[in-house]
Amino acid sequence: MNVIIDICIVPMGVGISVSKYVTQAQRIFEKHNLSHSMHAYGTNVEGPWDTVMAAVKECHQTIHDMGAPRINTTIKLGTRIDRPQSMQDKIDSVTEKLQNQ
Amino acid sequence: MNVIIDICIVPMGVGISVSKYVTQAQRIFEKHNLSHSMHAYGTNVEGPWDTVMAAVKECHQTIHDMGAPRINTTIKLGTRIDRPQSMQDKIDSVTEKLQNQ
């Protein structure tokens, strides 16, 4: 089962700048060879369910190891079995409609 | 690593009433012996990371098997390593403050 997620990791108790933790998460998705794309409020990640979830767990473990005592993460998570659909497919289907009207 | 999540599962392509799918998810959390509590917009679930995540995956698989072609789930996910904290602890700390002032 493939999954597309959008993940936003917020370490707490480490001040207001959290970019070094977000950077680390990018490296973890990279390490797991997961297709991923960062935006201003999270990161889209795509791949087999178990691989994606293992990477998410590693993000939490690593960010705790970096010193964050508490982490609050928000994940949107989509699966579909009617047909394959990549992150790019989702964007294309809206972009086409925007251009056609 | 223990985790407290809040999960809201929205099957798509099955009409507007989704309570039978939500009911099934409750049974899955029950089956996994996870402490869980439903509210009007999701379910709080508490337990070891791997058990909770295995239950979430089983929810998706089961709801697809029930006929939903597409599922859109939202998860908030909290871990902390400074001290143990249960779902009830979180509610109590706010309730006390509400009563004391």
Added chain:
Amino acid sequence: MNVIIDICIVPMGVGISVSKYVTQAQRIFEKHNLSHSMHAYGTNVEGPWDTVMAAVKECHQTIHDMGAPRINTTIKLGTRIDRPQSMQDKIDSVTEKLQNQ
């Protein structure tokens, strides 16, 4: 247009205990006479769109005034026009199904 939301407010840059800010949010929902119910990972709030959103804005303003430099909030937000549905209706429809099988 009525709305049911689930809101989780996370002040950043104020340490790891955020219960005093969550307590303040409860008082704001109370002040606006909005039906609301706290759970371990957020608060359900129900009412007219504009009143609910005015309360959400007041939460952010008040929590900034209390000293939080940054706030990260997650909101799930449901509207429906086919029929009225309260927070309790949503819970009841699942509870009934759980008992009937």
Added chain:
Amino acid sequence: MNVIIDICIVPMGVGISVSKYVTQAQRIFEKHNLSHSMHAYGTNVEGPWDTVMAAVKECHQTIHDMGAPRINTTIKLGTRIDRPQSMQDKIDSVTEKLQNQ
């Protein structure tokens, strides 16, 4: 008060393809002159609180008018008062760290 949101609108009861509704939301953000950027699992929108929230309300009203009986939206919403920060600033701060190590 400026806000950066990430919004994901899921119409229910209209089948599994929802791109025409997402397209309409893009047009509404455009019409309100809000800086916005779509990704595979939502749209980042940036601007004054009241303008952004008026656009979100208009999305719900318009998508109901298009025939969706029920809508389930997820919003992440960030405000900060310590310093101005745009959507691009957030991305840049991570991108720089990724390149420097």
